[in-house]
Each structure stands twice: as C-alpha cells, then as structure tokens.
Amino acid sequence: MNIVVCIKRVVDVSQVKVDERTKEPIIKGIAQKTSDFDKNAVEAAIKTKEKLGGTITAITVGEASSAENIKEALAMGADKGVILSDPSYVNLDSHNVSKVLAQGIKSLGQVDLVLLGEASIDSYSGQMVSRLAELLGFGQMTAVRAIKAEKDKMVCEKDMGATVRELEGAYPLVISVTKEVNEPRLPTLMQILGAGRKPLETKGAPAIGLDVSTISPGIEMKGLKAITMQRKKVLFEGDEAPGQLATEIKNFLGR
Amino acid sequence: MTILVLSDDKKARFELLGKARKMADAAGTKVASLTFKACDCTPKGQGSIKNGADIVLLASPPIENYDLEAYVAAAAKAVEMVSPDLILVASTMDGKEFGPRLAAKLDRPCAVDCSDVRMEGGQLLVDRIMYGGNGIATLAFKTKPAVVTVPPKAFDAPSPDEGRKGEVLDLAFDMPTPKVKITKTTPKQTESVDLESAAIIVSCGRGLKKKEDMALIEGLAKALKAEIGCSRPIASDLKWLSVDHWVGLSGKKVKPSLYIAIGISGQIQHLAGMRDSKMIIAINKDKDAPIFTAADYGIVGDLYAILNQLTEKLK
Numbered sequence: 001m002n003i004v005v006c007i008k009r010v011v012d013v014s015q016v017k018v019d020e021r022t023k024e025p026i027i028k029g030i031a032q033k034t035s036d037f038d039k040n041a042v043e044a045a046i047k048t049k050e051k052l053g054g055t056i057t058a059i060t061v062g063e064a065s066s067a068e069n070i071k072e073a074l075a076m077g078a079d080k081g082v083i084l085s086d087p088s089y090v091n092l093d094s095h096n097v098s099k100v101l102a103q104g105i106k107s108l109g110q111v112d113l114v115l116l117g118e119a120s121i122d123s124y125s126g127q128m129v130s131r132l133a134e135l136l137g138f139g140q141m142t143a144v145r146a147i148k149a150e151k152d153k154m155v156c157e158k159d160m161g162a163t164v165r166e167l168e169g170a171y172p173l174v175i176s177v178t179k180e181v182n183e184p185r186l187p188t189l190m191q192i193l194g195a196g197r198k199p200l201e202t203k204g205a206p207a208i209g210l211d212v213s214t215i216s217p218g219i220e221m222k223g224l225k226a227i228t229m230q231r232k233k234v235l236f237e238g239d240e241a242p243g244q245l246a247t248e249i250k251n252f253l254g255r
Numbered sequence: 256m257t258i259l260v261l262s263d264d265k266k267a268r269f270e271l272l273g274k275a276r277k278m279a280d281a282a283g284t285k286v287a288s289l290t291f292k293a294c295d296c297t298p299k300g301q302g303s304i305k306n307g308a309d310i311v312l313l314a315s316p317p318i319e320n321y322d323l324e325a326y327v328a329a330a331a332k333a334v335e336m337v338s339p340d341l342i343l344v345a346s347t348m349d350g351k352e353f354g355p356r357l358a359a360k361l362d363r364p365c366a367v368d369c370s371d372v373r374m375e376g377g378q379l380l381v382d383r384i385m386y387g388g389n390g391i392a393t394l395a396f397k398t399k400p401a402v403v404t405v406p407p408k409a410f411d412a413p414s415p416d417e418g419r420k421g422e423v424l425d426l427a428f429d430m431p432t433p434k435v436k437i438t439k440t441t442p443k444q445t446e447s448v449d450l451e452s453a454a455i456i457v458s459c460g461r462g463l464k465k466k467e468d469m470a471l472i473e474g475l476a477k478a479l480k481a482e483i484g485c486s487r488p489i490a491s492d493l494k495w496l497s498v499d500h501w502v503g504l505s506g507k508k509v510k511p512s513l514y515i516a517i518g519i520s521g522q523i524q525h526l527a528g529m530r531d532s533k534m535i536i537a538i539n540k541d542k543d544a545p546i547f548t549a550a551d552y553g554i555v556g557d558l559y560a561i562l563n564q565l566t567e568k569l570k
Contacts, residue, residue: 013389018389025386093364094364095359095365122386124384125355125368127358127365130352130354130355133356135359141435142352159498160440162449164441164443165439167436167438169434169435173434179505217364219395222395223393224385226389227384227389229526229548231548232551232552235553236553243568245536246568248536253455
C-alpha cells in the first residue's frame with residue numbers, strides 16, 4: 001500500500017491580531033505551524049499502514065521552511081518526505097496548488113491512497129480533495145469522520161448533520177478527514193530525533209515534469225479586512241439587570 | 256454575464272436564483288438553473304423559473320440520490336450548453352464537494368463559502384472569511400467561468416413571480432460508473448437539532464461548571480422556545496452536547512434572529528459562527544470577555560444568579 005499524506009504549512013490563526021489603525025489583520029510575521037487536521041491525516045495514514053503495510057510519503061507544496069512540517073509527519077511515522085518547491089510558485093491559489101500537488105504525487109509512481117485534512121485552517125476552503133481526485137482520476141471521499149481500511153477497499157463514515165452516510169470505494173482513493181477521525185499521536189523524543197535521518201527530498205517543477213506555464217493564479221486577493229461588528233454593546237449591571245434584559249428581549253420578540 | 260445556478264437543495268437554489276436574477280438584470284443577461292433530481296413542479300421547471308431562471312435544464316436521467324461523479328458529469332454538460340461566466344453552487348455538504356470538483360474538471364479556480372458575489376468595475380468579486388474568522392478577503396476572478404459556492408441563507412429567497420416565463424430543456428448526459436458508492440444513510444440517534452433554521456438560540460460555554468447545570472440552559476431555552484447551541488469545549492472536549500449543537504467556524508454557522516451566549520468568552524472562531532445573528536445577548540462573569548464586543552445587550556455577572564431570574568421573567 002503506497003500512501004501519500006498532504007501537509008500544509010499555515011499561519012497559526014489563533015495568533016492573528018488586527019491592526020487597530022488600518023483595521024486589517026496582521027498576517028506577516030505570525031508564527032507558522034502544520035495545519036491542524038493534517039495531523040489527523042498523518043495519523044490515519046499510520047493506522048492504515050499498521051494494518052495493511054506499505055510506505056507513507058508526506059508531501060507539501062511550499063518553501064524550504066516547510067521541512068519543519070514534513071519532519072513533524074516523519075516523526076509521527078511517515079517514511080519519507082517530499083517538498084515541491086519552485087521559484088515560479090508565487091501566490092498560488094488552491095487551483096494551482098492542486099496541479100503542482102497532483103503532478104508531484106504522479107511523480108512518486110504507483111499510489112493507492114492519498115490522505116489529507118478536511119481543510120486548512122488559514123483559508124478553510126477544502127477544495128484539495130476534490131481537485132486531486134479529479135486530476136489523479138481517483139475515487140473521492142470528503143470530510144469523513146471514520147475510516148476502515150480493508151485490503152481492497154475503504155469503508156468510511158461521513159457526518160451529514162441529521163444523518164450519517166457510509167461510503168465505500170476501491171483503491172486508488174483520495175480521502176479528506178475531519179478531526180473526529182482520530183487522535184493524532186505525539187512523537188517521542190527518539191522519534192523526533194529519528195525524523196532527521198529519514199529521506200527528505202525537494203523537487204522543482206522540472207523534476208515532476210510540470211509545465212509552469214499552466215500555473216498562473218486565476219484568482220487574486222484584492223483586500224483583506226478585519227470583520228467589524230456594529231453592535232449596541234449595552235451592559236446591564238446590578239440587581240435590576242435580569243429584569244432589564246428580559247424587557248429588551250420581550251420588546252425585540254414582540255411578546 | 257450568463258449565470259448558472261447549481262443545487263439540489265430547493266431552498267438554497269431559489270436563494271441563489273434570486274441573487275443571480277438581480278445580477279443578470281443589471282448586466283442584461285440570462286440565468287440558467289440545473290435540476291439534478293426529478294422535478295416535482297407541474298409543468299416541470301416552473302419553480303426555478305418563478306424564482307428567476309430563464310433556462311431550466313432537467314438532468315436526464317434525473318439523479319435521484321446524490322452521486323458526486325454523476326453531478327459533476329451533468330453540471331459539466333450544463334456548462335457546455337449555456338457557457339456561463341459565473342457558476343453559483345450552494346455550499347451544502349454536497350455542494351462543497353462537487354463545486355470544487357466541477358472547477359477542477361473545468362480547470363478553473365473556485366471560491367468556497369462566499370458571503371457576497373458582485374460585479375464591480377467590470378470585475379467579478381467575492382467576499383469570504385479567511386484566517387479563522389480574523390479577516391474577510393475580497394477576491395477577484397481573472398478567468399471564466401468563475402465557480403463560486405455560497406452558504407445557504409447568505410441571500411434572501413426572492414418572492415416568486417408567477418408570471419415569469421422561461422425555457423425548460425432536457426439535459427442528456429452520460430451517467431458515469433461511480434468509483435465511490437454511498438452504501439448506507441442512517442438517521443442520527445441523538446435527538447435532532449436544526450440550528451441553522453432556528454429563530455432563537457440559547458448557547459452555552461465553559462462558564463457552566465458541571466453537566467447538571469445544563470438544566471438552567473434548557474429552562475431558558477424552553478421559556479423562549481429556543482434551540483440549544485454551544486461553544487467548542489462543550490461539544491468537543493466535555494461532550495455534554497453532541498457536535499450538532501456546536502456553533503462556530505468548525506461547527507454550525509447560524510443566523511437566528513436572537514442569539515443568547517451564556518458563559519461563552521467569545522473566541523474569534525465562535526464569533527465567526529454566530530455574528531450574523533440579528534440580536535446578540537451575552538451573559539459572562541468577565542467584563543473583558545470578547546463576547547461583549549459582539550453583543551447588543553449583556554450582563555456582567557454570575558450566570559447562575561442571573562439565569563433563574565431571567566428565565567422566570569421570560570416565562
């Protein structure tokens with residue numbers, strides 16, 4: 001079983017602050033980390049390998065700093081890492097990233113299973129699973145909360161709100177997982193040290209046979225603003241407060 | 256600027272048709288809509304026409320149960336037929352899957368979960384939340400067709416125009432053999448909660464000390480005939496409520512007329528899930544809690560003392 005798990009280095013959104021003067025969120029200089037659900041995907045890959053054998057390749061599209069995030073996956077239990085990096089990869093949107101990633105995955109030879117997180121915490125778009133499935137011609141399961149790997153197929157469960165859906169498909173598959181799917185393991189110190197000895201390769205566009213002229217962002221960010229809220233912000237205090245609040249609620253509801 | 260609307264959720268489809276109609280009227284162009292399932296209107300397609308479509312395409316054969324690859328095959332055929340500049344997809348659970356998949360097939364970008372779509376200075380612009388609710392980005396499309404998914408309720412449903420006329424066409428497409436099958440759909444065991452369509456939500460967070468105290472929340476919810484929501488820790492860590500009750504960026508995004516946040520500090524991820532509520536009320540012991548910056552009315556104090564009195568007065 002050749003398993004690929006996709007990793008994204010993102011800004012830690014919990015540390016983003018808003019510039020009070022420009023009312024714009026400050027993204028530059030914010031600490032970066034591995035996107036949360038990617039670790040669930042790594043854990044799912046490891047569990048699948050434990051059951052069916054095989055190798056796990058952790059892959060990312062990013063700069064040299066992404067090595068840190070790939071090493072995290074290697075420490076958890078991935079066998080090798082690949083960073084897809086090229087000077088021409090500038091301001092890529094999901095559409096472009098998916099092309100690089102799909103081409104990178106194809107360059108690995110036979111792949112049976114691609115795992116990724118439901119969405120990245122920075123853009124929360126969740127497009128990659130659909131795009132990779134289309135580009136690779138694999139079956140697709142999106143945002144599943146439980147996976148059962150069998151020799152010739154996967155049986156997964158997807159939370160649809162009011163119902164739970166069971167999905168079944170033969171390999172090769174692209175599957176995105178939610179955080180409910182598992183509890184990602186914390187690597188031991190020995191594993192963290194050992195990750196440095198695992199193979200980690202950086203591949204440019206030519207190495208994966210990618211024609212960079214097909215990579216140009218078709219979508220452009222025009223602006224990024226903090227969300228402002230126009231609220232009354234009336235605070236009640238003291239013994240009368242519950243009564244005052246109840247009156248406002250009744251007035252509002254017309255009761 | 257021809258617009259193609261795609262959704263199997265009738266309500267969401269009509270909302271998108273209303274928006275598409277306004278955009279098309281401004282540009283002097285047409286709106287097409289694809290019906291995936293067998294159409295239940297007589298004559299067929301009339302529902303979509305009354306709500307703003309000029310052309311209704313009926314998938315032939317109809318796709319009775321959601322099937323990703325069949326949806327994409329039919330949608331791609333519809334794109335071929337009407338050559339849209341803009342494709343609007345409802346961001347339902349399934350729309351979030353087949354919207355980007357269609358975009359991939361068309362080799363085009365896609366913007367997911369957009370709160371607004373508009374033409375400005377000859378450019379198609381969309382707004383969407385980024386960075387965990389910390390910012391709202393405005394994106395411009397440079398290529399056509401633009402694939403844009405929009406969450407249900409982002410736009411108001413139009414009032415149907417009974418006299419509208421339109422064209423109804425069969426859309427023949429080749430049904431692919433699915434690589435992944437839906438083998439079973441099971442209703443959830445937990446008592447069902449539909450936060451997205453609730454008019455009033457009483458929501459609780461870590462300010463509650465123990466599970467038994469949920470009774471206080473239930474009491475207030477009952478007095479107001481409200482549904483119960485919660486912040487992340489209650490559903491995810493403590494599991495006092497099922498995840499269906501979780502309001503936030505990773506939980507449900509709600510838009511009730513009244514939202515009451517009790518013992519919720521108001522992390523940005525929570526605010527992202529409820530900030531579109533018409534009126535927001537907060538009860539919290541910490542006067543510096545961010546929830547108060549997002550609230551119309553608030554009480555700083557002990558929720559245990561406040562709730563009993565408030566519930567009594569609202570009964």
